[in-house]
Amino acid sequence: MDYIEGETLEEYLKENFHNLTWRKKSDLAYQLARVVSYLHHKGITHRDLNSGNIIVYQNTIKIADFGLSKRIKEATSKKKIDLFGVIPYIDPKRFDKQLHPLDEKKSDVYSVGVLLWEISSGKPPFYVEGQPYNNNLAVKILQGYRESVVPDTPADYVKLYTGKFIVI
Numbered sequence: 001m002d003y004i005e006g007e008t009l010e011e012y013l014k015e016n017f018h019n020l021t022w023r024k025k026s027d028l029a030y031q032l033a034r035v036v037s038y039l040h041h042k043g044i045t046h047r048d049l050n051s052g053n054i055i056v057y058q059n060t061i062k063i064a065d066f067g068l069s070k071r072i073k074e075a076t077s078k079k080k081i082d083l084f085g086v087i088p089y090i091d092p093k094r095f096d097k098q099l100h101p102l103d104e105k106k107s108d109v110y111s112v113g114v115l116l117w118e119i120s121s122g123k124p125p126f127y128v129e130g131q132p133y134n135n136n137l138a139v140k141i142l143q144g145y146r147e148s149v150v151p152d153t154p155a156d157y158v159k160l161y162t163g164k165f166i167v168i
Contacts, residue, residue, distance in 0.1 A: 004064055006057025009115070010124060013051070017122030022154060024059075029116050029160070031061035036112050039063070045104035049111035050089040051118055087133040087141070088125035089114045095142045116161035121150045 007015070009028075032054065039046060046063060053065035091107035114125055125147050126137055137145075149158050 004055050004057065004062055006055040006062065008052050009054035009056055009061075009118070010051035012056040013118065013122045020122075022157075025119050026157065027059075028056070028061060028119050029157070032115060032119075033112060035061060035063055036108055040105050040108065045108050046111075047104060047107065048089075049108055049115065050086045051115060051124060052086065054115065087138050090138075090141075092142045095138050113161040113163060116157070117147055117150075120153045120157060120161070121147070 006012075013020075036046070036049070048065060049063070053063065055062040055064050089111045091110040093103075094107060118125060126133070
């Protein structure tokens with residue numbers, strides 16, 4: 001196993017958020033999207049993207065913890081897919097597999113959207129001091145519960161993480 005220097009995105013945001021400009025936040029978001037796009041282009045899905053396994057070192061994003069990653073063909077051909085990761089970052093379709101066939105690439109993209117929100121807010125999604133995530137949160141997310149847009153977030157950035165950005 002290789003050692004990667006740096007700190008998790010969650011730690012980085014906690015320590016540096018007050019000094020981050022929108023330019024820097026956008027750069028982090030861009031790097032994250034590029035890395036995930038590269039993985040998908042190579043036929044790899046991560047399946048557990050969250051701010052605890054995104055590393056920031058010298059202003060550069062790196063993705064860690066590939067323990068749950070799969071080649072796309074292998075991941076989509078499996079009959080049984082377990083619930084992985086941290087609840088707020090999980091594609092809601094993963095909570096209700098009977099109604100929604102799971103597309104691992106789209107699930108990674110959903111997680112990236114949640115991470116973009118986290119970059120805009122400086123805190124983990126649905127974070128309440130002293131309260132761990134639980135199944136109730138999973139049910140609420142499945143029913144459409146989402147974080148609110150952070151005030152002063154550029155409109156185009158919001159469109160990116162809410163999936164409403166149209167490329168022409």
